[in-house]
Structure formats: structure tokens, C-alpha cells
Amino acid sequence: MTTAPSNQPLRVGVIGLGVGLAHLKAYAKMPDVQIMGLAGIEDDRRVQLGEDYNIPYLHRDYAELLAHDDIDAVSIAVPNALHAPISLAALNAGKHVLCEKPLARTGPEAEQIVQAAVQAKRVLQTVFNHRRRGDVEVLKRYVDQGSLGRIYHTKASWMRRRGIPSLGSWFTNKELAGGGPLIDLGVHMLDMALYLLGEPTALAVSAATYAELGPRGRGADNAGKQQVGSNYEVEDLATAFIRLADGGTLLLEASWATHGSAADDYGVTLYGTEGGGEIKVKNYSWEDTLRIYTDVADVPAEIRPEVRKVDGHLAVVRDFVQTIQSGNWSAHIGTEGLQRARIIDACYQSAQQGREVLLSGTASS
Ligand SMILES: NC(=O)c1ccc[n+]([C@@H]2O[C@H](COP(=O)([O-])OP(=O)(O)OC[C@H]3O[C@@H](n4cnc5c(N)ncnc54)[C@H](O)[C@@H]3O)[C@@H](O)[C@H]2O)c1
Structure with missing residues (x-):
């Protein structure tokens, strides 16, 4: 999927108030980005961060944040089990998604998110900040x-x-x-x-x-x-x-x-x-x-x-923003996050079964 490059400010939201702060800090350093929304369940911290970063939409419930039409992209920085449901909801709402690692708990869960990105024709990237060292x-x-x-x-x-x-x-x-x-x-x-x-x-x-x-x-x-x-x-x-x-x-x-x-x-x-x-x-x-x-x-x-x-999160967030603004989205459908999830999934299966597991999912003899 390719669209015309955009010079409009990118309007973003952040979901999660732990390492989500690293995302906020990175977006705040980028002149062509407007931080529009923040969601997270710690009320005091959300309000404080909202004030610190001058964020208009503050919600406990991430679904309310995703309902805003004037948010183009979201960072997802919540417990791993929520990566799939929130990514799916965000992509289905037409948002680009930058999801913290791991993309999902299992290979099939990650596959679902990638499928949703393809269908929604939106950018999906996973945060692998340490490779940016x-x-x-x-x-x-x-x-x-x-x-x-x-x-x-x-x-x-x-x-x-x-x-x-x-x-x-x-x-x-x-x-x-x-x-x-x-x-x-x-x-x-x-x-x-x-x-x-x-x-x-x-x-x-x-x-x-x-x-x-x-x-x-x-x-x-x-x-x-x-x-x-x-x-x-x-x-x-x-x-x-x-x-x-x-x-x-x-x-x-x-x-x-x-x-x-x-x-x-x-x-x-x-x-x-x-x-x-x-x-x-x-x-x-x-x-x-x-x-x-x-x-x-x-x-x-x-x-x-x-x-x-190098500030790894800054590098990842900058890439995400630049990818969206370039309009050249087709290669950014979460493939690397999916491959990592499949391998980790196979590792857990192998450990449980006590034998080698093929990546096709079949145990070897
Ligand atoms: N890339 C990195 O270096 C790095 C570092 C730390 C964590 N992580 C990843 O980031 C994710 C979050 O980890 P963390 O350390 O910030 O955890 P954390 O426990 O510090 O924070 C989790 C956040 O999720 C939010 N949350 C939980 N349920 C929610 C809901 N229903 N709606 C909205 N927000 C909700 C909470 O408000 C909380 O702020 C994990 O997937 C973790 O693997 C990545």
C-alpha cells in the first residue's frame, strides 16, 4: 500500500503508562507530531502525564481513545495479553500501530494482528529498540x-x-x-x-x-x-x-x-x-x-x-512516524514481530514437549 507522502502533523495516542513514557518522550521530541491522547489505568499518573505533555484526550479505557477520529496512530505499551486485542481494535479503527515487544503471546495471535494490518492497509511495527544500539x-x-x-x-x-x-x-x-x-x-x-x-x-x-x-x-x-x-x-x-x-x-x-x-x-x-x-x-x-x-x-x-x-525508543518511534509520513506502507505489516513470536512460541512448545519442534509446528522425531 502506498499513499502520497504527507506533510501534515501526525496525530498520535499512547496506551500504557509504564514504558509508554518512553514513547511519549520520543513523540514530544518530534516537531511534526501532535500527541492527542493518552490511556492507562493509573488515574493520578495519567492526569499528571496529561498535564506534563499537554495532551487533550485522557482516558482510562483505551477504546475511548481509539474512538477519536483525529488520532492517526497509536503506541501500545500494555501487558502482553492486551497487545492483540488493542492492536486489532486500533487497526480496525484505521490507526497505524506501533506495538511494544513481544508483538503477541503466541504465533497465531501475532498472525491475527498482521492480517488485520494487511486488511486495514495500515502500518504495523513492533518495538525492537535494542537493535538500534x-x-x-x-x-x-x-x-x-x-x-x-x-x-x-x-x-x-x-x-x-x-x-x-x-x-x-x-x-x-x-x-x-x-x-x-x-x-x-x-x-x-x-x-x-x-x-x-x-x-x-x-x-x-x-x-x-x-x-x-x-x-x-x-x-x-x-x-x-x-x-x-x-x-x-x-x-x-x-x-x-x-x-x-x-x-x-x-x-x-x-x-x-x-x-x-x-x-x-x-x-x-x-x-x-x-x-x-x-x-x-x-x-x-x-x-x-x-x-x-x-x-x-x-x-x-x-x-x-x-x-x-543511541536512544533506542527515539529511533524506533522516529522510524514509525517517518514510515507513516512517507506514504510507503506496504512493507510494514509486522512481519518481524510475527517471525519472532513464532520462534518464541516454538521454544515454549519444545520445552513443554521435551523435544525439538519444527517451525511448521510439527514435532520432529
Ligand atoms: N522495548 C522495551 O525496552 C520495553 C521495556 C519495558 C516494557 N516493554 C513492553 O511494554 C509493555 C508494557 O510493559 P511495562 O513495563 O510498561 O509494564 P507496566 O506494568 O509498567 O505498565 C503497563 C501499563 O499498561 C496499562 N494498562 C493495563 N491495562 C490497561 C488497559 N486495559 N487499558 C489501558 N492501559 C492499560 C497500565 O496503565 C500500565 O501503565 C510490555 O509488553 C513489555 O514487554 C518493552
């Missing part, structure tokens, strides 16, 4: 130049020492979150790896999940997430071995709580025939995180490229 930007260029040769194995992980996002919150509730650290943190690292690798197709996964600390009330931070009085129903560690169609393999690990050295550390390692690349991020640092491994005059060498600091 300066180190990822440099490594991606290096990979695309062919400097690592053929990348045959990749490791991607996000591990925390004590980072369950609030015991009793929606994050630890299976129905509301869809899963634990794999769907929460692992989806970012899966995205980073697949993006760096040039979007290879995933063929099969073999995964295991564990819930060793959370159910015993251990490993939580005090992130102040929306409380729903939930028991601990999701994993606290997941590991997955993913076979890719290009013959490569990807090892993905995610944990909210571990007895290990990581405090809140994530990264990706690419092993190529001509070189290697490694991003190691400790506690969200951005400097000195990238290494390139190569041979110089037949001896091993390590390169430390300079990288810039």
Missing part, C-alpha cells in the same frame, strides 16, 4: 560488508542476577505475559541476532525452561510493575538451540534470575569464517561494548570500534 549499528555494517565471512554460529543472551520484574505482577502471570524472560528479554536478543544475521529463516528449535527461583519468592527486583496478585507461573530461565535455514545455528538464553556473574547483562556473539563479532552490554552500558576478532599477519587480533550512544 550504536554497537549493533557498527557490527551490522561490518557483517553486511562480508567482513566476518559466513557466520555459522551465534550466541545471544540476556541474563540477570536478580531481575524478576516484581513478584505478583502481570509479568509473572502466564495468561497476561505469555511467558517469562524468554518472551520478555529473549525476544530482544532473538531480534538482535536475526537482524545482524540478515533475517535467516528458523527451521527448528530445541528448548528448555526452568522455574527454580521465582516460585520460591527469590530473584525479584522492585520494578514497581502493575500488580495482579499472581503466583509465579512462568519460567525464570530459558535456553534454546535454533537451527537456521542457512545451515547456521543460534543459541539463545534468557533469565530474570540466576546464581551467576551477570547483574543485568546482555549480548551477542557471531562466529564467522573470516572473523568474529561480540557485543557485551553490562547494566545497559553503551561504551566499549563491541569487539571484532580477526587475524592480522597470521596472529589473532582484537579491534574495539568506537560506537555512538
Whole structure:
């Protein structure tokens, strides 16, 4: 779908008052955007943010926000179970949608949202802000130049020492979150790896999940997430071995709580025939995180490229706005969010069944 480029201000709404604030901040920095509406269930916070950002429409109920004809696009930053119903309602109301990760709890749920975007002829994008990092930007260029040769194995992980996002919150509730650290943190690292690798197709996964600390009330931070009085129903560690169609393999690990050295550390390692690349991020640092491994005059060498600091949410939101304003929408139907959701879904199935699962959905023998 292509329409004429627009130079009218884009009128946006934000649904969700947690990380939704990062969306508000980003939209507020863009001169060609008008923030028209905000929805969220914490009354005081909604009113305060409404004042801070001078927002005309403030609603507890997201449906009331979506009923405004003078809102063109919405950011959706609510518990994972609401991504599908709110995205579907928004797309059916003719809004463009920027949905927080994960696009949905399962592959079929994500598929429904993508279908709705296609039918509505509207932009659908998922927030993958960590791939916008300066180190990822440099490594991606290096990979695309062919400097690592053929990348045959990749490791991607996000591990925390004590980072369950609030015991009793929606994050630890299976129905509301869809899963634990794999769907929460692992989806970012899966995205980073697949993006760096040039979007290879995933063929099969073999995964295991564990819930060793959370159910015993251990490993939580005090992130102040929306409380729903939930028991601990999701994993606290997941590991997955993913076979890719290009013959490569990807090892993905995610944990909210571990007895290990990581405090809140994530990264990706690419092993190529001509070189290697490694991003190691400790506690969200951005400097000195990238290494390139190569041979110089037949001896091993390590390169430390300079990288810039990037505000990931700002970069994602700017892309969303520019995509809508360009009028060139057809490629933006949530495909990457859907692919990530299918792989994560297959990981949970594999963990439950205790065997490899093919991405077609059939378990291998
Ligand atoms: N990209 C990132 O770096 C990043 C970071 C944090 C969270 N997230 C994602 O953002 C989403 C929200 O996470 P969070 O950390 O902000 O959670 P949170 O608990 O801090 O906030 C959830 C928000 O959802 C709103 N909400 C709940 N039910 C609602 C309803 N029926 N109508 C309108 N609003 C409703 C609440 O008002 C609340 O403000 C999740 O999908 C999470 O995975 C992404």
C-alpha cells in the first residue's frame, strides 16, 4: 500500500503508562507530531502525564481513545495479553500501530494482528529498540560488508542476577505475559541476532525452561510493575538451540534470575569464517561494548570500534512516524514481530514437549 507522502502533523495516542513514557518522550521530541491522547489505568499518573505533555484526550479505557477520529496512530505499551486485542481494535479503527515487544503471546495471535494490518492497509511495527544500539549499528555494517565471512554460529543472551520484574505482577502471570524472560528479554536478543544475521529463516528449535527461583519468592527486583496478585507461573530461565535455514545455528538464553556473574547483562556473539563479532552490554552500558576478532599477519587480533550512544525508543518511534509520513506502507505489516513470536512460541512448545519442534509446528522425531 502506498499513499502520497504527507506533510501534515501526525496525530498520535499512547496506551500504557509504564514504558509508554518512553514513547511519549520520543513523540514530544518530534516537531511534526501532535500527541492527542493518552490511556492507562493509573488515574493520578495519567492526569499528571496529561498535564506534563499537554495532551487533550485522557482516558482510562483505551477504546475511548481509539474512538477519536483525529488520532492517526497509536503506541501500545500494555501487558502482553492486551497487545492483540488493542492492536486489532486500533487497526480496525484505521490507526497505524506501533506495538511494544513481544508483538503477541503466541504465533497465531501475532498472525491475527498482521492480517488485520494487511486488511486495514495500515502500518504495523513492533518495538525492537535494542537493535538500534550504536554497537549493533557498527557490527551490522561490518557483517553486511562480508567482513566476518559466513557466520555459522551465534550466541545471544540476556541474563540477570536478580531481575524478576516484581513478584505478583502481570509479568509473572502466564495468561497476561505469555511467558517469562524468554518472551520478555529473549525476544530482544532473538531480534538482535536475526537482524545482524540478515533475517535467516528458523527451521527448528530445541528448548528448555526452568522455574527454580521465582516460585520460591527469590530473584525479584522492585520494578514497581502493575500488580495482579499472581503466583509465579512462568519460567525464570530459558535456553534454546535454533537451527537456521542457512545451515547456521543460534543459541539463545534468557533469565530474570540466576546464581551467576551477570547483574543485568546482555549480548551477542557471531562466529564467522573470516572473523568474529561480540557485543557485551553490562547494566545497559553503551561504551566499549563491541569487539571484532580477526587475524592480522597470521596472529589473532582484537579491534574495539568506537560506537555512538543511541536512544533506542527515539529511533524506533522516529522510524514509525517517518514510515507513516512517507506514504510507503506496504512493507510494514509486522512481519518481524510475527517471525519472532513464532520462534518464541516454538521454544515454549519444545520445552513443554521435551523435544525439538519444527517451525511448521510439527514435532520432529
Ligand atoms: N522495548 C522495551 O525496552 C520495553 C521495556 C519495558 C516494557 N516493554 C513492553 O511494554 C509493555 C508494557 O510493559 P511495562 O513495563 O510498561 O509494564 P507496566 O506494568 O509498567 O505498565 C503497563 C501499563 O499498561 C496499562 N494498562 C493495563 N491495562 C490497561 C488497559 N486495559 N487499558 C489501558 N492501559 C492499560 C497500565 O496503565 C500500565 O501503565 C510490555 O509488553 C513489555 O514487554 C518493552
